[in-house]
Amino acid sequence: MSKPMLELHGIVKTYNRGKPNEIKVLRGADLTVDQGEVVALVAPSGAGKSTLLHIAGLLDTADQGQVLINGQDMSGKSDRKRTAVRRDEVGFIYQFHHLLPEFSALENIVLPQLANGVSQSVAERRALELLGNVGVADRADHRPAAMSGGEQQRVAFCRALANEPLILLADEPTGNLDPATSDQVFETLMALARDTGLSALIATHNMELAARMDRVVRMENGVLV
Numbered sequence: 269m270s271k272p273m274l275e276l277h278g279i280v281k282t283y284n285r286g287k288p289n290e291i292k293v294l295r296g297a298d299l300t301v302d303q304g305e306v307v308a309l310v311a312p313s314g315a316g317k318s319t320l321l322h323i324a325g326l327l328d329t330a331d332q333g334q335v336l337i338n339g340q341d342m343s344g345k346s347d348r349k350r351t352a353v354r355r356d357e358v359g360f361i362y363q364f365h366h367l368l369p370e371f372s373a374l375e376n377i378v379l380p381q382l383a384n385g386v387s388q389s390v391a392e393r394r395a396l397e398l399l400g401n402v403g404v405a406d407r408a409d410h411r412p413a414a415m416s417g418g419e420q421q422r423v424a425f426c427r428a429l430a431n432e433p434l435i436l437l438a439d440e441p442t443g444n445l446d447p448a449t450s451d452q453v454f455e456t457l458m459a460l461a462r463d464t465g466l467s468a469l470i471a472t473h474n475m476e477l478a479a480r481m482d483r484v485v486r487m488e489n490g491v492l493v
């Protein structure tokens with residue numbers, strides 16, 4: 269039996285409501301991602317992929333509609349509750365990685381674990397293992413500014429997985445990567461889905477990569493098809 273991990277029901281989002289520059293980005297988007305399922309989200313630039321991911325990841329709120337995470341309806345929940353669910357159950361890879369510039373790659377992956385009560389030694393071991401999976405263990409002591417864009421992206425991927433989320437949301441996670449590295453990150457993701465039941469929703473412009481995921485959904489005129 270498949271278990272829904274992320275459910276979006278009738279998500280509506282309008283920016284600049286009532287103003288001349290009003291833009292209706294989401295007009296009733298529905299989506300279910302099951303446990304262990306990796307779904308590609310494909311749409312032209314500006315269609316609303318980031319908006320949808322931010323709402324799904326509880327970083328933003330919808331005007332209408334419901335977001336359920338692991339069966340739990342998050343609509344109307346307090347900020348405190350939403351923050352706790354986001355921290356414990358959701359991993360997010362931003363379009364622009366948002367690594368903490370004053371900390372090393374390792375520290376960027378250790379810190380969210382410490383915030384979740386994991387010990388320093390366990391957190392470091394996990395961070396190094398994650399970095400190793402995507403071929404950047406030798407960059408563990410580098411700060412983001414001393415890494416290439418692709419290396420930073422891979423560190424952001426590891427950070428998103430640091431607290432063993434149920435759901436990974438990613439905004440163009442392989443955008444800066446060459447084909448071989450992109451493949452390595454992708455294979456790591458698919459192995460995690462297979463072995464740990466991680467669910468993922470991945471926005472991408474890379475159609476070849478999208479076709480290798482379990483399912484592709486397209487955003488058209490503010491709905492998912």
Ligand SMILES: Nc1ncnc2c1ncn2[C@@H]1O[C@H](COP(=O)(O)OP(=O)(O)OP(=O)(O)O)[C@@H](O)[C@H]1O
Nearest residue numbers: 283284291293311312313314315316317318319320
């Ligand atoms: N905070 C905001 N205020 C007003 N308009 C916004 C805001 N955020 C996004 N938009 C607009 O909403 C639309 C959807 O933006 P979004 O970033 O979700 O698209 P996207 O599909 O992720 O694009 P890309 O592939 O280029 O990253 C765009 O027209 C954008 O200009």
